[in-house]
Every structure is written in C-alpha cells, then in structure tokens.
Amino acid sequence: MKTKYNLPKKVIFCKKCVMSNQRPSSISEFLHKRDRKNAQYMKINNEDGICDACKQNEIKDQIDWKDREEKLIKLLEKNRKKNGEYDCIVPGSGGKDSAYQAHILKYKYKMNPLVITWPPIMYTDYGLKNYNNWINVGGFDALVVKPNGNTMRQLTRLSITNLLHPFQTFILGQKNIAPKIASKFGIKLVFYGENEAEYGNPIAENNISLRKKSYFAAKNYKNIYLAGIKISELIKKYNFEKRDLQIFLPINDNELKKTKIEVHYLGYYLKWTPQEAFYYAVKNTGFAPRPFRTQGTFSKYNSIDDKIDDLHYYTTFIKFGIGRTTYDASQEIRNKHLTRDEGKNLVKKYDGEFPDKYFSEVMEYLNIKENKFFNICDHFRPEHLWKKKVGTWKLRHTVNQDGVDD
Ligand SMILES: [Zn+2]
Incomplete structure (x- = not known):
C-alpha cells in the first residue's frame, strides 16, 4: 500500500500516550516533495513501545x-x-x-x-x-x-x-x-x-x-x-x-x-506545564479560555486565537491520521492530567471532528469553494491510513483499535 510524505508504512501507537509514529516534526511538515526523504517522524521504541516525547518527558521529571x-x-x-x-x-x-x-x-x-x-x-x-x-x-x-x-x-x-x-x-x-x-x-x-x-x-x-x-x-x-x-x-x-x-x-x-x-x-x-501556564496567565495577564469547547478536541485554552487553527488540525488528521485530540490528550497524559484510557475515550469522541464553526468564513476569506476544499483533502489522504467504506472515509488504524484494518 502506498504511503505519502515518506510516512512510516506501519502505523504504531505509543503504549504510554495516544500518539502514533505518523507524527511529523514541525519542519518535516513543510518539506517540499523533493526533500521528503529527509522527513522525520515520531520514533517509537521497538522494545518498550514508548514514543520519544514520552521518554523525553520522563527525563524532565529527573531534571535538577x-x-x-x-x-x-x-x-x-x-x-x-x-x-x-x-x-x-x-x-x-x-x-x-x-x-x-x-x-x-x-x-x-x-x-x-x-x-x-x-x-x-x-x-x-x-x-x-x-x-x-x-x-x-x-x-x-x-x-x-x-x-x-x-x-x-x-x-x-x-x-x-x-x-x-x-x-x-x-x-x-x-x-x-x-x-x-x-x-x-x-x-x-x-x-x-x-x-x-x-x-x-x-x-x-x-x-x-x-x-x-x-x-x-x-x-x-x-x-x-x-x-x-x-x-x-x-x-x-x-x-x-x-x-x-x-x-x-x-x-x-x-x-x-x-x-x-x-x-x-x-x-x-523552567518547569512548566500547559495547565500551569494557563492558570498563571489567567491570574497575571487577564487571560480567558475560549467560551466554548474547541472543535476537534476537548480543551478550551490551547491555541485559540486564530480561526484557521481549528482547520489546521483537521488537515493533520487527514494527512497523518492525527487530530487535535490526539495532540492534546498525549500532552495531558504526559503531564499526568489524564490517564491513557481517558485519552483514548476522548480521541474516540472528538478526534477529526470537523470544525464547521468558522469554516465558511475561512473559505470565503481564502476564496476557496467549500467543495473544492474537500476534494483537496481527499487528494492528500494517504492510502495506508484511509479506506473508503460505504462512501465514507475511515481510518485503517486507531489507538482504540477500531479502525477498518484493525
Ligand atoms: Zn508517547
């Protein structure tokens, strides 16, 4: 089966968080076709099945x-x-x-x-x-x-x-x-x-x-x-x-x-976690969370200032099978604010939810027809991640092991 963007062929999920080995580094996400052989994706250790980000986080606990x-x-x-x-x-x-x-x-x-x-x-x-x-x-x-x-x-x-x-x-x-x-x-x-x-x-x-x-x-x-x-x-x-x-x-x-x-x-x-930065900002700079849940995830206070950001995470779901809930839950699991099971449930509930709240406004601003956007999405779906079943695109593999090929 064909992959895209030089993604690893076999989808593997970290045993500690809910992240998969399809996550690109932020530089790799930008690479031109010509340079994609250099793309880097999340490494998951063969022996213990734990991703580099979780390993890095454990080191964080031992830092002086x-x-x-x-x-x-x-x-x-x-x-x-x-x-x-x-x-x-x-x-x-x-x-x-x-x-x-x-x-x-x-x-x-x-x-x-x-x-x-x-x-x-x-x-x-x-x-x-x-x-x-x-x-x-x-x-x-x-x-x-x-x-x-x-x-x-x-x-x-x-x-x-x-x-x-x-x-x-x-x-x-x-x-x-x-x-x-x-x-x-x-x-x-x-x-x-x-x-x-x-x-x-x-x-x-x-x-x-x-x-x-x-x-x-x-x-x-x-x-x-x-x-x-x-x-x-x-x-x-x-x-x-x-x-x-x-x-x-x-x-x-x-x-x-x-x-x-x-x-x-x-x-x-300085040791800080997103949740603590949130409380600090509320107290000291008048920061307020989004008045409603962010579409595609469960959180209200991460990256909420751009209407296009919600759509951005939808596109990572299309390209890598990784939506905003997967990013947020993995981080919260690492910071011990969620268990892995809670994270898995949240992924099931919200990951890949389409952000329709600002969608029409964003398309109008960019002068892209809504249909055209969905056609572009389909063009960017890697075959090794997605399968069309009864007219609907389904993930082949999920962290909940309920994908069509799981
Ligand atoms: Zn992990």
Missing part, C-alpha cells in the same frame, strides 16, 4: 530544576541592559504560554522584554481580547508586525492547495520574525516557549546559538519554499513581488554573522 534556573539567571545577567533598552524578545500572539513567559521574565527576573507579535491570520474575538489583556493588563511594550494582507491571503490559499497546510504562513512568519526584529533593535536574546512542540527538529537541543544552527536563518533564499513553491517561481509564475515575500523569510546568514543573537527555550530552564 534549581540548577537550570541558575543557568537561566546567568544567561539573563549576561544580557541584561541597565540603560532602559530592551534586553530580550518574547514572540507571541496572546496565548497563555507567551503571556506566562513575558510576565515571568519581566516581573520575576526583572528583564525588559519587547513583545513581538505576528498576528493570527483571522483573529478570534476572544483571542484578540487575550492579546490586548496581555499587553495592557500584563504591562508590556509590544510591536506588531503585520504582513501585507493580500500576500498573506494568497500564500495561505496556495499552502492549502499545494500542501493542505492552512497554517504554514502563520507558523513561518512567527518563527522568522523575532530574530529579524532582534537584529534591528540590537537585542541579543530571543525566548521561545516550550520546545515539546518542536520535537524532532534539528534543534532538539534546547539551548542553541543562532550562529551555529540554520533553523532560524538562511544562507540564501534560492532553496526556500513558501506554500511549497520556490521563491523564484512565486515571482515568475505567480506574480508575487520580492518586497512582499521578504517579511515571510528567515533572517539572512550574513546579517546574522554581525550579531550574536541567541534563541533559547524558556521551557528548558
């Missing part, structure tokens, strides 16, 4: 957090500016994790962070309110970098038709913008949150210097793809202008050599 905090304090001391200028950057759009990070850096560790926002493609009302509260209640200087709306819309549309990835433009922009702004402001320190989300990337090491690694920088833009298309081709065939694409691209290596910017994950230094 006091020692890590001391390392953080040293790093902060090295970068602290005493003249009132910004000394670090926290990128974010108003979610609980960035709210927590910026707040703890400013008020506990007395740093002077600049908050950088690459806004969601389509802000939800409550997401925008959380953003405003973060800045106004939390008390931060903030810089919003908003790309040209026409380019954003066209690229997002192309990301769906070419890659079935509605969220690529947002993720790329958010990842790339902070080091570029850091360079402009002469700020040497950028903090991202937890790197569990980055699992499997070449930057698995939590603590990286930008100068040594290429994830956040590029030597030249020749081999960079946006929406699965080469930059040169976007300009020649799709009539994009270089000046409109520039904002989506990573910082240039040459520019980087002049600076000594470092990117760090605060989750490496």
Whole structure:
C-alpha cells in the first residue's frame, strides 16, 4: 500500500500516550516533495513501545530544576541592559504560554522584554481580547508586525492547495520574525516557549546559538519554499513581488554573522506545564479560555486565537491520521492530567471532528469553494491510513483499535 510524505508504512501507537509514529516534526511538515526523504517522524521504541516525547518527558521529571534556573539567571545577567533598552524578545500572539513567559521574565527576573507579535491570520474575538489583556493588563511594550494582507491571503490559499497546510504562513512568519526584529533593535536574546512542540527538529537541543544552527536563518533564499513553491517561481509564475515575500523569510546568514543573537527555550530552564501556564496567565495577564469547547478536541485554552487553527488540525488528521485530540490528550497524559484510557475515550469522541464553526468564513476569506476544499483533502489522504467504506472515509488504524484494518 502506498504511503505519502515518506510516512512510516506501519502505523504504531505509543503504549504510554495516544500518539502514533505518523507524527511529523514541525519542519518535516513543510518539506517540499523533493526533500521528503529527509522527513522525520515520531520514533517509537521497538522494545518498550514508548514514543520519544514520552521518554523525553520522563527525563524532565529527573531534571535538577534549581540548577537550570541558575543557568537561566546567568544567561539573563549576561544580557541584561541597565540603560532602559530592551534586553530580550518574547514572540507571541496572546496565548497563555507567551503571556506566562513575558510576565515571568519581566516581573520575576526583572528583564525588559519587547513583545513581538505576528498576528493570527483571522483573529478570534476572544483571542484578540487575550492579546490586548496581555499587553495592557500584563504591562508590556509590544510591536506588531503585520504582513501585507493580500500576500498573506494568497500564500495561505496556495499552502492549502499545494500542501493542505492552512497554517504554514502563520507558523513561518512567527518563527522568522523575532530574530529579524532582534537584529534591528540590537537585542541579543530571543525566548521561545516550550520546545515539546518542536520535537524532532534539528534543534532538539534546547539551548542553541543562532550562529551555529540554520533553523532560524538562511544562507540564501534560492532553496526556500513558501506554500511549497520556490521563491523564484512565486515571482515568475505567480506574480508575487520580492518586497512582499521578504517579511515571510528567515533572517539572512550574513546579517546574522554581525550579531550574536541567541534563541533559547524558556521551557528548558523552567518547569512548566500547559495547565500551569494557563492558570498563571489567567491570574497575571487577564487571560480567558475560549467560551466554548474547541472543535476537534476537548480543551478550551490551547491555541485559540486564530480561526484557521481549528482547520489546521483537521488537515493533520487527514494527512497523518492525527487530530487535535490526539495532540492534546498525549500532552495531558504526559503531564499526568489524564490517564491513557481517558485519552483514548476522548480521541474516540472528538478526534477529526470537523470544525464547521468558522469554516465558511475561512473559505470565503481564502476564496476557496467549500467543495473544492474537500476534494483537496481527499487528494492528500494517504492510502495506508484511509479506506473508503460505504462512501465514507475511515481510518485503517486507531489507538482504540477500531479502525477498518484493525
Ligand atoms: Zn508517547
């Protein structure tokens, strides 16, 4: 049976959480066809049947957090500016994790962070309110970098038709913008949150210097793809202008050599779980959960500020058989807020639920006919994961072992 995206042929589920070996690292999700042989997927150990993320989590329990905090304090001391200028950057759009990070850096560790926002493609009302509260209640200087709306819309549309990835433009922009702004402001320190989300990337090491690694920088833009298309081709065939694409691209290596910017994950230094970040953000920055359950999952407080995000997780369900519940439940199981059985039940109940709440609005914004979207989905379904039964697509394998081939 044919697979797609170089996915592992045999579907295996972790014995501890509900994740499968079909989960791509976030970089692999972007790869152009040509590079897919390098795609990395979640490794599940042959002997004990446990995935790398669960193993990583066990290590987390043995970490000497006091020692890590001391390392953080040293790093902060090295970068602290005493003249009132910004000394670090926290990128974010108003979610609980960035709210927590910026707040703890400013008020506990007395740093002077600049908050950088690459806004969601389509802000939800409550997401925008959380953003405003973060800045106004939390008390931060903030810089919003908003790309040209026409380019954003066209690229997002192309990301769906070419890659079935509605969220690529947002993720790329958010990842790339902070080091570029850091360079402009002469700020040497950028903090991202937890790197569990980055699992499997070449930057698995939590603590990286930008100068040594290429994830956040590029030597030249020749081999960079946006929406699965080469930059040169976007300009020649799709009539994009270089000046409109520039904002989506990573910082240039040459520019980087002049600076000594470092990117760090605060989750490496401080132990935190999504639930605790949520409580912290509620208390300190006026964060509020979504007023209703997020479609496709059971949670109310993870990634709630973009209307397109719900659709994004639906597409991971199509491409990898992994919906938002699988992601959320696996994380909650690792943090001991759910048992595996509870997680399995939630997967059965909600995984792959179609997010119809904002669907029409999103399609209208992107100028894609609803039928066309479903046709694109079918085109991206790997044969080794899906089987059509009496006119309906069914998963061949599920964590509940009730797939058509289980
Ligand atoms: Zn696992």
